[in-house]
Amino acid sequence: MDERLKKIQEKIREKSKELLSKKRVDLIIGFSNWTLPLRTTPVFIRTPEGTESLIWNSFCENNLATYIHKFNRFRVGIVVKGCDARSLTALSLEKRFNPDGIFLIGVPCQRMVDRRKVARAVKGEIIRVEERGEELLVEGEEFKTVLEKRDFLYPSCQVCIHRTPSQAHFLADDPVEEFPLVETHPEVDVFEKKPPEERWRYFESETSRCIRCYACRQVCPMCYCTECFVECLRPKWIEGGLNPQDLQFYHIVRAYHQTGRCSGCGACERACPMDIPLTYLTQKLNQDVKELFGFEVGLDSKTPPPLSTYEVEDKGDFIK
Amino acid sequence: MMLRLDKRDFKKFLEDLMEEFDLYAPASLVEGVSVFKKIDNPEEVNLTPTLTQKPAKETFFPQSEPMFNYKTEGHKSQMKSLDEIKRERILLGARPCDIEAISIIEKVFLSEPYTDVYFLEKRKKTTLIGLGCNQPLSTCFCTSAGGGPFLRMGSDIFLIDLGGAYSVELLTEKGRLFGKNRFLKEALPEDKRQIKELEKRAFEKIGVSIPVDGIEKRLDLMTESSFWDRVHEKCVGCRICTYLCPTCHCFDIVDEGDHARGQRVRNWDSCLSSLYSLETSGHNPRPTTRERVRQRLMHKFNYFPKIFNRVACVGCGRCIQYCPVHFDIRQAIIWTSSKRPSELKT
Numbered sequence: 001m002d003e004r005l006k007k008i009q010e011k012i013r014e015k016s017k018e019l020l021s022k023k024r025v026d027l028i029i030g031f032s033n034w035t036l037p038l039r040t041t042p043v044f045i046r047t048p049e050g051t052e053s054l055i056w057n058s059f060c061e062n063n064l065a066t067y068i069h070k071f072n073r074f075r076v077g078i079v080v081k082g083c084d085a086r087s088l089t090a091l092s093l094e095k096r097f098n099p100d101g102i103f104l105i106g107v108p109c110q111r112m113v114d115r116r117k118v119a120r121a122v123k124g125e126i127i128r129v130e131e132r133g134e135e136l137l138v139e140g141e142e143f144k145t146v147l148e149k150r151d152f153l154y155p156s157c158q159v160c161i162h163r164t165p166s167q168a169h170f171l172a173d174d175p176v177e178e179f180p181l182v183e184t185h186p187e188v189d190v191f192e193k194k195p196p197e198e199r200w201r202y203f204e205s206e207t208s209r210c211i212r213c214y215a216c217r218q219v220c221p222m223c224y225c226t227e228c229f230v231e232c233l234r235p236k237w238i239e240g241g242l243n244p245q246d247l248q249f250y251h252i253v254r255a256y257h258q259t260g261r262c263s264g265c266g267a268c269e270r271a272c273p274m275d276i277p278l279t280y281l282t283q284k285l286n287q288d289v290k291e292l293f294g295f296e297v298g299l300d301s302k303t304p305p306p307l308s309t310y311e312v313e314d315k316g317d318f319i320k
Numbered sequence: 321m322m323l324r325l326d327k328r329d330f331k332k333f334l335e336d337l338m339e340e341f342d343l344y345a346p347a348s349l350v351e352g353v354s355v356f357k358k359i360d361n362p363e364e365v366n367l368t369p370t371l372t373q374k375p376a377k378e379t380f381f382p383q384s385e386p387m388f389n390y391k392t393e394g395h396k397s398q399m400k401s402l403d404e405i406k407r408e409r410i411l412l413g414a415r416p417c418d419i420e421a422i423s424i425i426e427k428v429f430l431s432e433p434y435t436d437v438y439f440l441e442k443r444k445k446t447t448l449i450g451l452g453c454n455q456p457l458s459t460c461f462c463t464s465a466g467g468g469p470f471l472r473m474g475s476d477i478f479l480i481d482l483g484g485a486y487s488v489e490l491l492t493e494k495g496r497l498f499g500k501n502r503f504l505k506e507a508l509p510e511d512k513r514q515i516k517e518l519e520k521r522a523f524e525k526i527g528v529s530i531p532v533d534g535i536e537k538r539l540d541l542m543t544e545s546s547f548w549d550r551v552h553e554k555c556v557g558c559r560i561c562t563y564l565c566p567t568c569h570c571f572d573i574v575d576e577g578d579h580a581r582g583q584r585v586r587n588w589d590s591c592l593s594s595l596y597s598l599e600t601s602g603h604n605p606r607p608t609t610r611e612r613v614r615q616r617l618m619h620k621f622n623y624f625p626k627i628f629n630r631v632a633c634v635g636c637g638r639c640i641q642y643c644p645v646h647f648d649i650r651q652a653i654i655w656t657s658s659k660r661p662s663e664l665k666t
Contacts, residue, residue: 034651035459035640035646035648035650035651036640036646041554041645041647042553044550044554062644062645067554070609116352119352125458209350213560213563214559214593215556218644219556219644219645231594231595239585240572241383241587242383243384267644271644273560273642274373275352275353
């Protein structure tokens, strides 16, 4: 196993054990290995001994901030990457939990590996994966191959410039140097270069695969409405079937509700069983918010997202 | 009857079928994502992936299905039922788990006295062509759930990939009607041996390791078990496991339209969604994922077998593959037989 990741894992376990032993928290939310390679699973640890199952690797792709809604009555220790911590800061601004009841175990993130991209790069089912520094050793029944991790990172991780969760109460390793691997989100880039009608065609064809499982909404920490507009019956905004206009409507509204709130963690896209690209929309909105308002989500716990606030002296001239 | 279809003739064979039938088969939407869809061009058919994302149940029980439509003009109104399908259908390339699953949901849709005309119409007009699983996935556990990678039951015709050709077994009256197709040749003497070998290899790969047997009884005693307090924790409440499940069959019926025109539609529904059990009063008897996950597992492994004598799971493993938080139903099944459920690590 990779030395740095191993060290981080040890620190996560140590800290979690300490927090639980000293009863500083009721539970730790972290990652654990489970039954499939290239995957990890969220775990909820309540005993100091249980912390031995906590792990850290490049497949810790979930944004655990989403569980804060389920556990906001408890004192929670939570393992966070840069993006996850920013989601939590944004959520604390929206008063979703008591900030005193939460302890962030931050991991300066090495960027996460896109499991589907890895799966597509080989023929046959992957049964074992090992991380070795910058390489991934991937094995199946009839193959064994080495891949460069760098070629298999999630798009949202490639553009990330907030890998270190600076808001964390504890960092499992030294902060990492912040730089993007690519200047702009690769899919936003391609999307922006298309003429408007082609953009629409792309959006139309990608959303046509949607099965309305709402996994993109459910895994998102920022989607916590008691009643989502798609489930609201009075007024009824949207039908429940697979009409293209309803699928498009859902995806547009979902993305727009994220404006200035999305940390760009990519959880929505990772959850989609139909491989629908989603982050090009939210990342585009993030770029616009940054450009128009100089705002990035979750960098401090005081500035509210620009579209969630107003001031009397607001000038309307940015809407033209 | 055992025949053989050269792969070089496969497309032409499909063309023959499409002249008479609407063909439903696995097709890729994008790389790595495939579903059963109505085939317009034989080139679309892709039998390579072991599992499609969406299961074959959609051929009989579409995710969104108009039941009837209506329009009114002045005092006159017209209603048109949409249960009838015009052409006979073939469902080709469904794996034994998906075929088995169809026979499971049939128990719901076709049991007397409440026979579902929409399901029935499609079912009786469809010939099922199953496809053996030469390469089961690591998440497959059909052998533990009453099935098998080469289970013929339910198929009218059964295909097995022999490399350069398909072995074609005509199993039922409906299936034997295809015996005269010009591309079906006599089986070679060695086909049988090769099939045996493929079957043996697939069986060995899957093994029988998940304690599905007896789960109904075990769950009888577990309605209020602390087991549920832990097992649900990571569930985020999306609908992937239910929508991609070949045996989940819950639906919602809604009217779309206004006084002048509209239609009644049947849409898939999911017990993992909060709206599913929300009552008009505002009360929700299944307020959290704890009750919803329990419902899903209890329905599959306790309520359903009580009524129909069979668990409502075929071990296809889709829910394991596609769960965004990596919930593993096999593990949940194993835990039901563990002695101290409260100490579970979810």
